[in-house]
Amino acid sequence: MTKNKTFIVAKNEFLKRVKTRWFVFTTLLGPIVLIGFFAVIGFVSASSIENNESTVLVLDETGRLFSQFDGVDEDITFLHAEGPEDRLRQRVLDGEADGYLVLPENIVTGDVEARYYTMGGGIGEFASDLRFYLRSAVRTARLEDQDVASEVYDIINARVGLESIRLSQEGEEQGSSAAYAVVGGIMGFLIYLTMLIYGSVVMQGVIQEKMNRVVEVIISSVRPFQLLMGKVLGIGAMGLVQMSFWAVLMAGGTMLAGTVVGLTMDTASLELPAEATQAEILDAAGVNLPDFGVEVFVFFVVYFLLGYLLYATLFAGIGSAVEQQQDAQSLMLPVMMPIIMSIVFLTAVIEAPNSGLSIALSLIPFTAPIPMVVRIAMVDVPLWQISASLALLIGTFFGAVWVSSRIYRIGILSYGKKPSLKEIIKWMKYA
């Protein structure tokens, strides 16, 4: 009978919400917003690439290297310049160019270095591009001096691509690890979003029930624990329906997703040659994208559910203690910290999925869902780590249920002054 009541509450919570305009609206618009969100990131990063467009004055003392630079890069305009360095310096200071490159006379034959002067201090991708062009120009000149056959140039200058292949117990898998990183990252981010959104729906539901004063009637029919669990499960079921709908949509739109993913990627995490063009990035991601084992998605759902259950339960406890959404903010902070932390460390986990930090984060139950999903998508996580993290997460969930239901029982009937954290801890001790 008791199990039944939890089910009745869950069913009501589920149906009540699924029938609302809000549900239909978010279900339909969710993917659009999400794609739009990723597209904005893509657009921003794309435009930041455009912003990398720069002009470099080249003082070519050798008189023969400039032709190697002319038109070699879409984004960098190399201009042939003459004359004393002071004048070049002035032109750069006037903002006419981003910097000037001095190629000393004996750079081809001797041991001197080229110098690049810039106001910005050429770092990162641009510097590595510049170095690459310089090196290939000098190399070409040197080969010419040695009178080497043109076939040899071609051999030497031929682009050597690097394909990264993911190693796993089942054997090699096609596709660059970058693609796995991106999908892992998106999955982690989705868990983050949904955990927060559905968690706060649960909290709002609890607060509303308390504000409407319906709660006293309800708990004269069911145990507070059943009400709490029914709410969490019902809203979780709603979330699952919503996510499944999105999954179907996404599966249908994989092609589009691949493009969007490509746009959002950071070239550094791709482990592609630094000078790879946008098209090459897209290529690397788009083509190899759908090559995932089913277990990755199964774990995604499992970790989403467990993460949601853990946090929704805690949020429900918090909601029961307050009367208004605003009052909940300060109490939510300690609960939110681990979630925020797992997002803050998301890039660190993507960069080194097997580092000590990544393993620790994916084992600590409060942070586990996001990093673990990222790791499972990227590397072969040892079984013991998955089982340990699942066991800890499930154990913590039951702990959270215990704590929350004790707070809830007292909280839903307490009106008036907003309780402090200390008072809430006291509630847990009541019989």
Added chain:
Amino acid sequence: MPILKVQGISKQYEKVLAVNNISFEAQPGRILGLLGPNGAGKTTTIRMVTYITIPDSGQILFGDDRVGPASQERMGYLPEERGLYKKMKVGEQLMYFAELKGLHKSVAKERIRYWLDRMGALDWVSKATNELSKGMQQKIQFIATILHDPELLILDEPFGGLDPINADLLQDVILELKDEGRTILFASHRMEQVEQLCDDICLVSKGEIVVNGALSDIKKQHGKNVVMIDFEGNDGFLDRLEQSGSVRVNARSLRHAEIRLLNGTPSKTVLSAALEDVSDITRFELVEPPMREIFVTAVTEQQGQQALAAEEV
């Protein structure tokens, strides 16, 4: 045979002893008035009876068993602070409450129709709650309380917010349920209603019972010590009587007064004092004290004693 037996229950919150060793019983086919000033421990007591909270000590028996999840399905509770889900439709809402009480869907459907019809609310079945007036919501809440045909009904200020016509309708239903053998716990501050409805009284103050028993017995115990007088003319005699300390004037209006005789003062004292001033007396009656008078006397006495006891400590 009493169906509800409350035996020596206590409940402490923080430093406040909300309920201190309370015992009472409720009989089928009778209405027990649970009375007391604000903060006396009524709600805490009701919450323990409905198994929302659990007493620190003592026990509550419903039928032969202690209260618990099973007894919850046999009780209907209408709390003073009550509400409905704002956006849910009346019909869906009632169905949810009925299901939570363990009622089968098909039975619930029939009962919802019956009661909505009976309360003149059948047209609202597919309206959302926030479209209803306060009085309408009140009726829906009452229906939710009795849908599962509970053996024990706990009604906390059930008439609040109802117009006289709907209040009469509700009163008829309550009396009908009583006649069918339901046990009813009625909490209210409206003493006229208590007097009209209740068979038994349990008066609580500061977590303790101060008066408990059949309403008629309690009244008899107090004896006829209240004079009701209707008169024409000067009412100066009321002030003189009160100053002498032999009576207390409870209610006083232009042509009417309710006078409590103190320390065995005979009613004749009032009559002779009145004759000195008034031009005519249209009514002079010695009656049992009204519930209101019993309430005030009992509570002030107990709180006075407690204050004295506190001073001695």
